[in-house]
Amino acid sequence: MSRRMGEQVGLRVVVFNYQPQAVEAVVVLSASPDYKFVHVEENGIVSIQVKQAEHSSIKWKGRTVAGRASKSACAWSCSTTSRKPSRRWSFCLPRLTTSRTFFNQVEGPDRCRQGEQVGLRVVVFNYQPQAVEAVVVLSASPDYKFVHVEENGIVRSYNPRTSFGEHQFFVYIAAGDAATVHVPVVPTRLGDVHVHLHASTLQGQHKYTKKITVEADGLPQHRHQSVLLDLSNRAYVFQYMHVNVTETPIIPYEVDRYYVFGSNRARVSVVGDVVGPLFPTMPINATSLLRLPMDSAEQNMFSFAANMYFTLYMRLINQRNRTLEKDAFYHMNILYQRQLSFMKPDGSFSLFRSDW
Structure with missing residues (x-):
């Protein structure tokens, strides 16, 4: 049986006793300069010795590969590679069992x-x-x-x-x-x-x-304010954004509040297009654009149309991206197949599937 240089080999020695009484035996590994004994440490841990060739000489330098042990007890198959001057690759696949105590x-x-x-x-x-x-x-x-x-x-x-x-x-x-x-x-x-x-x-x-x-408790309420920037002549400085949100949630002489304390947050985004960000998610759907579910035929068709028009718009403004188009057509194919599941025998479409 052939093995790669530097690979650790496990030999299983089976000693048979056919005598009518028990015996004590000693298994001896004879000394030889052609091989070395691999010591197994406590808890079955063995360190891998990686030998690295130095140019064309036969000198080898031993290195110990250390890694973080897994939390649970499990077996690991480690692969080590070494490239020789002749650009040949050798592989060694020892098996280790590691665990934290x-x-x-x-x-x-x-x-x-x-x-x-x-x-x-x-x-x-x-x-x-x-x-x-x-x-x-x-x-x-x-x-x-x-x-x-x-x-x-x-x-x-x-x-x-x-x-x-x-x-x-x-x-x-x-x-x-x-x-x-x-x-x-x-x-x-x-x-x-x-x-x-x-x-x-x-x-x-x-x-x-x-x-x-x-x-925060309750339902989120969204407020949106858009501003068109024309940066062809000069820059703009906006000190305040006029968003329709009250300064305090307290309603005088009332127990109710306009919104939950600490739940208000703001987000500012700058997009270099009047339509908005092209494919903010892949795919774009009713959930990412309108925060609506995608279980009905109407919302599924909206998702299909949104991906189709965004792809067409990128072609019209000379910003065609073949990688995005490939992903968009992949998801449009899935949405089209899903839309066919809402078709009734007479060719019309129902809002929900009949097998639900």
């Missing part, structure tokens, strides 16, 4: 509403041969509060007992097992909130940061 994983929603209670599930893994005692810590932050679970698991939905500061949870994890800790929190502000958690033992600790996007 202790780490934690946090699961939870990525988005929530203002004032909504979020439950984070922290799973702490222990791949060590002995049991450990770990502490899961929720770091203190002004962006979120911890929701206290009362006796018998009762939590008041609209008025729970909450508190700021650091909170700790003590868990016992058996060897090769995992423990789950539920951490309920409630964000205190809008925007992106980063929840910091870490699990610690006597051997070390592992940190994890969970990002949660907090959206």
Whole structure:
């Protein structure tokens, strides 16, 4: 059997004993300058030695390739390449098994509403041969509060007992097992909130940061103001943009508000065309242009027409882009096939499909 130079070869030696009694045997690998023994470190870890040729001589320089171990226990197939002066390529495919002895994983929603209670599930893994005692810590932050679970698991939905500061949870994890800790929190502000958690033992600790996007309650209301700029003669300086939004959401002597505090935001875009940005998304559809769903035949046809007219407009203004056209025609073909699914036996089209 042939092998490449520098490739690690695993030999399996099977010793048979057909005697009526048990025996003790010694397997010996004889010494030779033609091969070397590969040492397997603790937990089955083997470092790959990459040999690099220097010009036309036979001198080799040993290097160790180091990488970040995976969180879970898994097998890796690594490929190493070396180019010789004759421009030949050699490949070596050793197989490694890597894992971290202790780490934690946090699961939870990525988005929530203002004032909504979020439950984070922290799973702490222990791949060590002995049991450990770990502490899961929720770091203190002004962006979120911890929701206290009362006796018998009762939590008041609209008025729970909450508190700021650091909170700790003590868990016992058996060897090769995992423990789950539920951490309920409630964000205190809008925007992106980063929840910091870490699990610690006597051997070390592992940190994890969970990002949660907090959206304002209610329905979004959009206001738009467009200004035509003619930069052929001079530049323009705009100090204020006249957008129809009240300065304060407070309505005098009323409980209602014009909008939710902190939910107002503005975005300014400059486009070098009177129509607007050409293909802001691929494809453009009723969701990206009108914020409407695409489940009916009417909205599907609108999406098809929008892609078709944008493609035609790019040709008329001499800004044809074959890459964009290829993607646009690909999606228009899908939209056309979807439109045919709304056709009735008499040739007319219904608003919704009959097989729904």
